[in-house]
Amino acid sequence: MHRGKGMKFVGDSRVPASGRKPNIPKDYSEYPGKTEAFWPNFLLKEWLIGAVFLVGFLCLTAAHPSPLEKIADPSDTAYIPLPDWYFLFLYQLLKYSYASGPYNIIGALVIPGLAFGALLLAPFIDRGPERRPSKRPLATGFMLLALAGITFLTWESVAHHDWEAAKEQGKIVAEAEIDKESDGYKIFETNGCTSCHGGDLQGGAGSPALVDNGLTPEEISDIAKNGRGAMPAGMFKGTDEELKVLADFISSIKSE
Amino acid sequence: MLNKIYDWVDERLDITPLWRDIADHEVPEHVNPAHHFSAFVYCFGGLTFFVTVIQILSGMFLTMYYVPDIKNAWESIYYLQNEVAFGQIVRGMHHWGASLVIVMMFLHTLRVFFQGAYKKPRELNWIVGVLIFFVMLALGLTGYLLPWDMKALFATKVTITIIESVPFIGEYLKILLAGHSDIVGAQTITRFFAIHVFFLPAALFALMAAHFMMIRKQGISGPL
Numbered sequence: 001m002h003r004g005k006g007m008k009f010v011g012d013s014r015v016p017a018s019g020r021k022p023n024i025p026k027d028y029s030e031y032p033g034k035t036e037a038f039w040p041n042f043l044l045k046e047w048l049i050g051a052v053f054l055v056g057f058l059c060l061t062a063a064h065p066s067p068l069e070k071i072a073d074p075s076d077t078a079y080i081p082l083p084d085w086y087f088l089f090l091y092q093l094l095k096y097s098y099a100s101g102p103y104n105i106i107g108a109l110v111i112p113g114l115a116f117g118a119l120l121l122a123p124f125i126d127r128g129p130e131r132r133p134s135k136r137p138l139a140t141g142f143m144l145l146a147l148a149g150i151t152f153l154t155w156e157s158v159a160h161h162d163w164e165a166a167k168e169q170g171k172i173v174a175e176a177e178i179d180k181e182s183d184g185y186k187i188f189e190t191n192g193c194t195s196c197h198g199g200d201l202q203g204g205a206g207s208p209a210l211v212d213n214g215l216t217p218e219e220i221s222d223i224a225k226n227g228r229g230a231m232p233a234g235m236f237k238g239t240d241e242e243l244k245v246l247a248d249f250i251s252s253i254k255s256e
Numbered sequence: 257m258l259n260k261i262y263d264w265v266d267e268r269l270d271i272t273p274l275w276r277d278i279a280d281h282e283v284p285e286h287v288n289p290a291h292h293f294s295a296f297v298y299c300f301g302g303l304t305f306f307v308t309v310i311q312i313l314s315g316m317f318l319t320m321y322y323v324p325d326i327k328n329a330w331e332s333i334y335y336l337q338n339e340v341a342f343g344q345i346v347r348g349m350h351h352w353g354a355s356l357v358i359v360m361m362f363l364h365t366l367r368v369f370f371q372g373a374y375k376k377p378r379e380l381n382w383i384v385g386v387l388i389f390f391v392m393l394a395l396g397l398t399g400y401l402l403p404w405d406m407k408a409l410f411a412t413k414v415t416i417t418i419i420e421s422v423p424f425i426g427e428y429l430k431i432l433l434a435g436h437s438d439i440v441g442a443q444t445i446t447r448f449f450a451i452h453v454f455f456l457p458a459a460l461f462a463l464m465a466a467h468f469m470m471i472r473k474q475g476i477s478g479p480l
Contacts, residue, residue: 021272023263026280034291039279045290049299050306057310057349057356065344066351068337071330072409074440081410084400086358086393094418108418120386122369123379131372132480143369170406172334 069170078204079169082161089153115146173202173209174255184249187242191235201253207231211255217247277472286479298476300364307357308464312457314350322402324449326442329404354396361392373477381470388463391456398452404445412448413440 036042083091090112094100099107118125126139133140178200179185188194188201196207203209207230215223221243224236236243266272285291287298321340323332336343365385368374374382401412420430427437433451435443 021276023266023272034285034288035282036288036290038281038283042283042288043279046299046302049289050303053303053306054310057307057352058345060352061345061348064348064352065337066348068330068333068403069405069407072326072404072406074409076406079406079410081414082407083411083414084396085355086396091414104421105423108421109423116386116390119365119389120383123374123376123382126372126375129375131375131477133370133372136372139372140370143366147366 068172070172076169076204080162080166082166085154088157089150092153092157118142168208169204171203171209174211175200175202176211176253176255178253182249184245184252187238187246188249191237191246193235196231201250210250211253213250213253215251217244217251220247220250281472281475284476284478287476297363297367300360300367304357304360304364305464307353307360308460310349311353311357314346314353315453317346318350319453324402324446326404326445329402329445333403333405354399357392358396361389365389371477371480378470378474378477381467381474384463384466384470388460388467391460391463395452395456395460398448398456401445401448402452409440412444416440416444 082088093111094104094107096107097103099111122139126136128136130136196204197210198204201210213220223231224243224246225233227233227235236246238246262271287295289295289299318336321332321336321343323329333347336347338344368382368385397415401408416430416434419433420426422429431437433444433447434440435447
């Protein structure tokens with residue numbers, strides 16, 4: 001049996017296809033309109049667009065290093081979670097009263113299910129022969145409505161997120177060697193400082209880390225008694241001697 | 257020389273028909289931005305593919321350093337970000353590429369939708385395209401956990417709570433994903449890693465192959 005360019009195969013059991021394509025591309029001059037061969041003419045232009053896109057992309061990458069928060073700490077119950085931006089609209093939807101709590105199914109499954117289900121089955125819902133958007137008012141209308149909804153929900157989610165607190169709560173903080181047997185640490189613990197500033201003085205949601213605080217013992221005594229920012233006055237309830245030990249302890253905490 | 261190599265292979269494998277199917281076709285005037293500037297909307301699909309290729313390549317390089325484990329995941333990314341030469345760029349490409357691929361795919365979907373290009377005979381290709389969309393969203397969701405930082409952990413906890421609220425099978429789905437009925441931890445990160453790096457890319461490749469084969473078979477939709 002002859003195959004290919006008259007080559008005789010050894011043990012060829014295939015049913016031969018009729019004819020063989022010549023290794024010369026078609027002459028496209030007979031095609032109508034201003035068409036262009038994909039290879040290599042059009043592909044070269046696509047590469048140019050790709051190159052311009054890549055340059056922009058690399059500029060973005062170089063200008064904005066990707067974020068990394070501190071290592072996951074499941075014990076931090078005050079952390080306000082936030083999904084990636086393209087899930088914000090789904091996340092925001094779950095905050096409305098008829099889409100959460102007892103109606104959670106509606107927000108979590110029914111509405112997204114209907115929307116994405118309709119998207120998946122669009123060719124079987126919009127069956128008419130018309131293709132222009134203006135000739136398919138229902139399809140165009142529902143898509144515009146969905147776009148408006150996604151935009152609105154994303155906007156609401158961004159507007160109601162406390163970006164300052166979010167930046168603070170995930171910050172990578174320096175770690176310091178803390179002597180948990182010291183008198184200062186015991187006073188720190190008994191006065192409940194750990195509940196906000198953490199057992200390793202690493203801080204928490206809304207409360208700063210005390211490692212590398214850069215404050216003098218006097219300033220710390222003042223803050224412990226009179227508060228500062230979100231910290232109310234009168235948090236420290238011990239004696240003046242204890243306050244001095246505590247202030248010296250906190251002031252001395254520095255990362256290596 | 258190249259022609260001789262081509263002929264040598266062609267003589268044995270008859271690759272010309274394959275080559276014709278992939279590359280030897282005319283690009284119609286209405287999709288060519290050189291003739292109509294508004295045809296740039298036809299670039300979105302190709303750019304989605306381009307970013308996907310970037311994601312695959314940068315992801316392969318990331319796995320050279322990444323360790324899917326609750327202690328070392330964060331450490332390995334911190335190291336990659338701060339110590340490895342160009343590590344910040346590679347991770348940055350993967351991080352921002354994840355957003356760009358969603359943007360480009362969204363624009364491509366809107367182009368196809370508003371042009372009614374999903375109508376007969378292209379229904380199947382639309383469905384495959386929407387499935388690619390879902391796979392991409394799932395890739396974004398599983399990849400978000402992998403750095404194992406605060407936002408990763410707590411966003412994943414929210415996701416898992418939402419999945420748990422699915423009636424009847426919610427509990428099972430949750431255990432399937434998280435590996436445990438209460439804890440989002442060591443099991444979860446290895447599962448998400450496996451899903452992100454093996455399961456979903458496998459699904460993505462199959463769907464993309466189907467998507468492109470259908471385009472070659474049916475050609476691009478005509479002008480409006």
